[in-house]
Amino acid sequence: MSNVATRFAPSPTGALHIGGVRTALFCWLYSKNKKGTFHLRIEDTDKERSKDEHKDQIIKSLKWIGIEHDGELYIQSTKINDHIDVANDLLKNGHAYKCYCSTEEIEDQKKRAKQKKLPYTYNRKCRELSESDVPKDIKPVVRFKSKIEGSSILKDLVQGDVEIDNITIEDFIILRNDGTPTYNLSATVDDHQMNMTHIIRGDDHKINTFKQIQIYLLMKWNLPYFAHIPLIHTLEGKKLSKRDNASTLDDYSKIGIMPDALRNYLLRLGWSYKDKEIFTIKESIEHFNLEGIGKSPSKLDMSRILSMNEHYIKSISEDELINHIIKYCELYKEKIPVEKVDKIKQSLIFLKNKAKTLEDIYNNAKYIIFDEVSFNQDDLKLIDDRAKKIISEFSNKVNDLKVFNKETLEPVVNNLIKTHETNFKGVGQPLRIALTGSKFGPGIYDIIISLGNDETLKRLNKII
RNA sequence: GGUCCCUUCGUCUAUCGGUUAGGACAGCUGGUUUUCAUCCUGCAAAGGGGGGUUCGAUUCCCCCAGGGACCGCCA
Numbered sequence: 001m002s003n004v005a006t007r008f009a010p011s012p013t014g015a016l017h018i019g020g021v022r023t024a025l026f027c028w029l030y031s032k033n034k035k036g037t038f039h040l041r042i043e044d045t046d047k048e049r050s051k052d053e054h055k056d057q058i059i060k061s062l063k064w065i066g067i068e069h070d071g072e073l074y075i076q077s078t079k080i081n082d083h084i085d086v087a088n089d090l091l092k093n094g095h096a097y098k099c100y101c102s103t104e105e106i107e108d109q110k111k112r113a114k115q116k117k118l119p120y121t122y123n124r125k126c127r128e129l130s131e132s133d134v135p136k137d138i139k140p141v142v143r144f145k146s147k148i149e150g151s152s153i154l155k156d157l158v159q160g161d162v163e164i165d166n167i168t169i170e171d172f173i174i175l176r177n178d179g180t181p182t183y184n185l186s187a188t189v190d191d192h193q194m195n196m197t198h199i200i201r202g203d204d205h206k207i208n209t210f211k212q213i214q215i216y217l218l219m220k221w222n223l224p225y226f227a228h229i230p231l232i233h234t235l236e237g238k239k240l241s242k243r244d245n246a247s248t249l250d251d252y253s254k255i256g257i258m259p260d261a262l263r264n265y266l267l268r269l270g271w272s273y274k275d276k277e278i279f280t281i282k283e284s285i286e287h288f289n290l291e292g293i294g295k296s297p298s299k300l301d302m303s304r305i306l307s308m309n310e311h312y313i314k315s316i317s318e319d320e321l322i323n324h325i326i327k328y329c330e331l332y333k334e335k336i337p338v339e340k341v342d343k344i345k346q347s348l349i350f351l352k353n354k355a356k357t358l359e360d361i362y363n364n365a366k367y368i369i370f371d372e373v374s375f376n377q378d379d380l381k382l383i384d385d386r387a388k389k390i391i392s393e394f395s396n397k398v399n400d401l402k403v404f405n406k407e408t409l410e411p412v413v414n415n416l417i418k419t420h421e422t423n424f425k426g427v428g429q430p431l432r433i434a435l436t437g438s439k440f441g442p443g444i445y446d447i448i449i450s451l452g453n454d455e456t457l458k459r460l461n462k463i464i
Numbered sequence: 465g466g467u468c469c470c471u472u473c474g475u476c477u478a479u480c481g482g483u484u485a486g487g488a489c490a491g492c493u494g495g496u497u498u499u500c501a502u503c504c505u506g507c508a509a510a511g512g513g514g515g516g517u518u519c520g521a522u523u524c525c526c527c528c529a530g531g532g533a534c535c536g537c538c539a
Binding site: 009010011013026043045046048049080085103113114116117118119120121141143159163164165168169172173174176177178180182183184186187202203204205206207208228230231233235237238239265268269270271272274275276277294295296297298299300302304307308314347350352353354357389413414417423424425427429432433439440441442443444445 | 466
């Protein structure tokens with residue numbers, strides 16, 4: 001067989017969600033593992049619902065997480081004439097037929113089937129229609145003559161052999177009454193024309209595969225391999241859908257999840273390689289295989305995403321981290337002034353210890369970013385007269401200090417604890433609030449040192 | 465309702481007939497720490513149920529139960 005070629009084929013009828021991203025990831029990884037190519041096809045034949053903004057969002061999302069397609073972007077709508085040609089071919093050879101049943105008629109049958117609790121399949125009424133019975137005033141749809149006898153087996157690379165009675169596949173429509181092709185036809189023709197060797201997609205397409213295989217066979221095309229990966233479920237156990245809230249990449253990006261962390265999380269959702277949890281992109285390409293894909297659906301777990309992100313925050317270099325933070329703040333918060341960047345970078349060493357997301361880092365670095373302290377009003381109430389006195393004494397003593405570091409600062413604090421008969425909290429908390437506006441935050445010495453002599457005294461004196 | 469798929473700790477998973485059923489996240493202890501964290505100890509936590517096959521089943525087979533997907537002139 002020629003080089004492995006996979007594709008991801010979303011429809012731009014909504015934002016790409018995290019489930020789609022994982023499918024794309026698996027397709028991409030598989031092709032790269034095999035030194036093959038990965039293609040992106042936009043299935044935009046639903047003119048009503050397809051939007052350019054969604055198409056752009058899809059491409060942007062994939063790029064964000066590190067996936068780029070090989071070759072030209074394939075736009076399905078530009079190929080519909082090829083799809084129609086195939087439909088006419090099928091028609092000519094007697095593998096498809098025109099169906100004149102009205103929508104009302106079909107709806108009625110469906111309704112009655114439902115009432116009687118019987119399974120509905122189209123009754124094939126027009127399958128053997130003679131010329132003379134053809135109504136003149138109705139625009140027909142074209143249906144595929146699906147096999148009635150026997151059964152078919154799908155040799156799925158993930159699911160194993162799946163057998164189904166052919167009778168359960170109805171004579172599906174391949175051309176609408178306006179002459180446009182439908183999904184099963186278009187996808188099949190495109191996959192063939194794009195020379196796809198492996199169709200890796202969500203489990204929800206499994207039954208479609210039985211329809212598509214029949215087209216391949218009748219057209220005498222090479223059958224690609226199929227792999228249907230289990231779907232990602234919500235916490236409630238339902239299929240992730242476009243209507244589900246909070247599941248696009250942007251939703252994760254804006255709370256400060258980094259692409260590599262999400263990529264790593266998604267990789268391990270439904271796939272495993274021994275006990276390995278952390279994979280660089282290179283490692284994931286090296287180890288990815290279809291055998292490692294599980295058969296059961298998996299649930300999205302935010303705490304795992306967070307902890308993966310935390311891992312990446314702690315393990316990437318400070319240069320990389322600061323770049324992420326700069327980009328993140330510019331995009332979702334406010335641009336960090338250039339003169340503050342170095343200061344934040346120097347503070348990363350303690351800032352990253354208490355962060356699961358870039359947003360956490362931003363929040364804890366606010367006291368550096370803004371010259372003006374914005375106080376948490378509840379915390380501000382903790383600054384009573386006694387606290388002010390402590391702050392004032394601290395300020396005086398620190399004023400004389402030549403060097404600002406933990407060794408010089410610590411004795412001052414300890415002294416205050418003793419003279420005011422309090423504990424560390426009694427001294428540290430007022431100082432932290434005065435300096436950062438909040439009782440939560442980095443260690444007090446870290447704050448003071450990162451702020452520097454002048455700024456520290458300025459802020460302390462302001463509150464007394 | 466029909467067809468198909470799935471079922472190991474709360475979650476993601478390892479195990480490819482013989483293990484004290486392993487790891488990770490979350491949870492809970494304890495320790496380090498000058499708040500909160502980080503870091504380090506430790507603990508608790510799982511094979512849906514019933515039949516087979518086998519010397520031996522989480523693992524193979526069957527049945528049941530539960531869950532899911534599909535059943536559009538959407539993709």
